[in-house]
Amino acid sequence: MSMRKFLVAAASAALLALASPAFAQQSPNLGKPISPEDLASWDISIGPDGAGLPPGSGTVKQGEAVFSAKCQACHGEKGAGTPNDRLVGGQGSLPGDKPPVKTIGSYWPYATTLFDYIRRAMPFNESKSLTNDEAYGVVAYLLNLNGIIPEDETMNAQSLPKVTMPNREGFVVFTRGK
Amino acid sequence: MKEKSRSETEHVAGNGLLHRRVFLAGGAAAMGAGVMADQAAAAPLAVESWMKIPGAPFNGYGQPSKYEEKVARTWASAPGTGGTGSSRTPHHLLNGMITPSGLHYERSHSGIPDINPDTHRLLIHGLVKRPLVFTLDDLGRYPMESRIAFVECAGNSGALFAKQPAPANVQAIHGLLSCSEWTGVKLSVLLQEAGIDPAAKWVLAEGADASGMSRSFPIEKALDDALICLYQNGERVRPANGYPVRLLLPGFEGNMNVKWLRRIKLTAGPTMTKDETSKYTILLPSGKALQFVFPLEGKSIITHPSPGLTVRGPGLYEISGLAWSGYGKIAKVEVSADGGKSWGLAALQEPVLSKAVTRFRMAWQWDGGPAVLQSRSTDETGYVQPSRTQLIELRGDRGNYHNNMIQAWAVAGNGEVKNVYA
Numbered sequence: 200m201s202m203r204k205f206l207v208a209a210a211s212a213a214l215l216a217l218a219s220p221a222f223a224q225q226s227p228n229l230g231k232p233i234s235p236e237d238l239a240s241w242d243i244s245i246g247p248d249g250a251g252l253p254p255g256s257g258t259v260k261q262g263e264a265v266f267s268a269k270c271q272a273c274h275g276e277k278g279a280g281t282p283n284d285r286l287v288g289g290q291g292s293l294p295g296d297k298p299p300v301k302t303i304g305s306y307w308p309y310a311t312t313l314f315d316y317i318r319r320a321m322p323f324n325e326s327k328s329l330t331n332d333e334a335y336g337v338v339a340y341l342l343n344l345n346g347i348i349p350e351d352e353t354m355n356a357q358s359l360p361k362v363t364m365p366n367r368e369g370f371v372v373f374t375r376g377k
Numbered sequence: 378m379k380e381k382s383r384s385e386t387e388h389v390a391g392n393g394l395l396h397r398r399v400f401l402a403g404g405a406a407a408m409g410a411g412v413m414a415d416q417a418a419a420a421p422l423a424v425e426s427w428m429k430i431p432g433a434p435f436n437g438y439g440q441p442s443k444y445e446e447k448v449a450r451t452w453a454s455a456p457g458t459g460g461t462g463s464s465r466t467p468h469h470l471l472n473g474m475i476t477p478s479g480l481h482y483e484r485s486h487s488g489i490p491d492i493n494p495d496t497h498r499l500l501i502h503g504l505v506k507r508p509l510v511f512t513l514d515d516l517g518r519y520p521m522e523s524r525i526a527f528v529e530c531a532g533n534s535g536a537l538f539a540k541q542p543a544p545a546n547v548q549a550i551h552g553l554l555s556c557s558e559w560t561g562v563k564l565s566v567l568l569q570e571a572g573i574d575p576a577a578k579w580v581l582a583e584g585a586d587a588s589g590m591s592r593s594f595p596i597e598k599a600l601d602d603a604l605i606c607l608y609q610n611g612e613r614v615r616p617a618n619g620y621p622v623r624l625l626l627p628g629f630e631g632n633m634n635v636k637w638l639r640r641i642k643l644t645a646g647p648t649m650t651k652d653e654t655s656k657y658t659i660l661l662p663s664g665k666a667l668q669f670v671f672p673l674e675g676k677s678i679i680t681h682p683s684p685g686l687t688v689r690g691p692g693l694y695e696i697s698g699l700a701w702s703g704y705g706k707i708a709k710v711e712v713s714a715d716g717g718k719s720w721g722l723a724a725l726q727e728p729v730l731s732k733a734v735t736r737f738r739m740a741w742q743w744d745g746g747p748a749v750l751q752s753r754s755t756d757e758t759g760y761v762q763p764s765r766t767q768l769i770e771l772r773g774d775r776g777n778y779h780n781n782m783i784q785a786w787a788v789a790g791n792g793e794v795k796n797v798y799a
Contacts, residue, residue, distance in 0.1 A: 227515075245648070315650065320587070
């Protein structure tokens with residue numbers, strides 16, 4: 200190719216690049232690809248449909264033991280609260296003008312959120328230390344304390360998303376001006 | 378007929394509110410003449426030691442004067458914790474529109490993590506073509522944008538829902554609001570690099586702190602003005618505000634501007650995290666709760682005078698405060714000195730920016746009698762800040778969050794200012 204032809208071709212390519220939408224999105228492209236296996240340790244969020252729930256399981260009884268050892272000091276016996284958040288009761292306290300009692304049982308719309316939050320953030324001084332079995336157990340125990348599942352139920356990736364929380368229909372998506 | 382004095386012609390509303398023109402040449406002189414006659418003469422001038430002896434040497438990072446120690450955040454922590462809770466900006470001791478970084482309000486759910494920037498990573502994954510990991514060095518090479526934006530906790534001003542007005546000042550009631558210049562990389566640029574799957578409608582943002590604070594927001598916001606911030610007021614983001622990298626969702630409630638950002642996950646729907654279900658939802662009298670209330674509505678507060686800033690005798694004062702809206706620019710601020718009976722237009726200090734605080738100013742000739750000072754903002758969408766009665770009629774008084782009702786400060790005859798409901 201002569202220099203002249205080369206320059207014409209290069210200029211045309213540059214024009215094409217300018218015209219194509221890809222050009223507008225140019226970036227330094229410094230992100231490094233990562234495999235699902237290598238990011239799994241951080242991918243701890245659980246969707247309301249149960250997406251992301253890990254293998255493992257826990258019973259109400261197993262959860263009670265974990266709760267007594269690792270949660271009770273802050274959340275009280277049987278999750279009754281003090282010094283920190285109350286976890287049990289309050290159902291029926293949401294309407295009206297009296298102060299509401301917002302707990303897992305009275306307010307939380309999804310049981311999956313319980314597993315997500317307990318595993319990522321609790322116990323407060325040692326978050327992300329519970330095994331999946333322990334986390335499932337504590338979730339089962341708290342759901343049972345709130346009268347949501349029977350004492351002989353086991354929580355795992357299949358059963359947890361099927362739990363219907365009492366306040367599941369309690370939320371309205373906000374629209375401005377309404 | 379006797380000619381009206383300058384001050385009479387400058388009244389813009391009842392109980393002494395004057396057009397700001399009185400502060401300009403001519404106006405002030407005309408008004409001030411009488412006052413000046415009453416002033417005792419100043420004491421003879423001293424030649425102080427600092428005028429004669431060399432001052433302090435240089436140092437690497439400057440600090441405020443030791444005489445300004447009272448200009449500090451106040452905080453409350455959850456039982457049994459040191460760094461879980463919130464600290465508040467002392468707006469009564471500041472002026473202008475930028476909050477100094479060391480006085481920016483804080484809300485932390487498990488203390489301030491001590492993050493090594495060399496090992497910090499930002500992961501982008503989920504419904505993308507290529508999951509990607511970025512280092513801080515990587516992010517520093519991308520084209521950056523700066524914008525001045527407020528961040529306000531959704532729980533700010535919640536004290537005004539109390540049945541009786543709390544004996545509290547502007548810091549205690551409204552201190553969970555701050556405004557900085559934020560600089561960083563547009564989230565949309567990084568998402569394009571990862572390749573957005575058309576099924577992605579929501580974004581989960583997660584912090585690297587021990588609580589793993591996480592929130593979901595619609596992908597439209599990510600593609601609009603979401604910013605991955607590396608700098609705050611020109612320097613690296615402060616640890617308390619998300620070092621080494623935080624998310625800024627301009628106008629959205631503070632909790633969503635995830636600090637210590639480690640992960641962005643594209644999803645089909647909201648993740649329904651603890652903070653977007655059990656917290657940061659607005660419980661109505663019906664028992665139903667509003668969810669996904671993202672932008673903060675138009676709002677304003679008077680910072681000067683306010684409780685603790687006693688008005689010292691009759692005379693000419695500047696009333697000033699802050700106004701902001703998560704939906705855009707502030708269009709106007711009105712001020713009342715008679716408990717809302719009459720309102721006058723305040724001057725807006727430039728620059729007036731979208732989703733940033735705007736400083737407003739108004740001249741006031743205090744006659745020494747009782748006064749109730751209020752401010753009312755209107756944003757560029759036409760939204761008018763509601764009264765306390767209007768907001769409670771709309772949502773009850775148990776909602777906790779997004780309290781943008783008009784604040785009233787009562788000025789007593791002795792000049793003391795206090796929080797009242799008017």
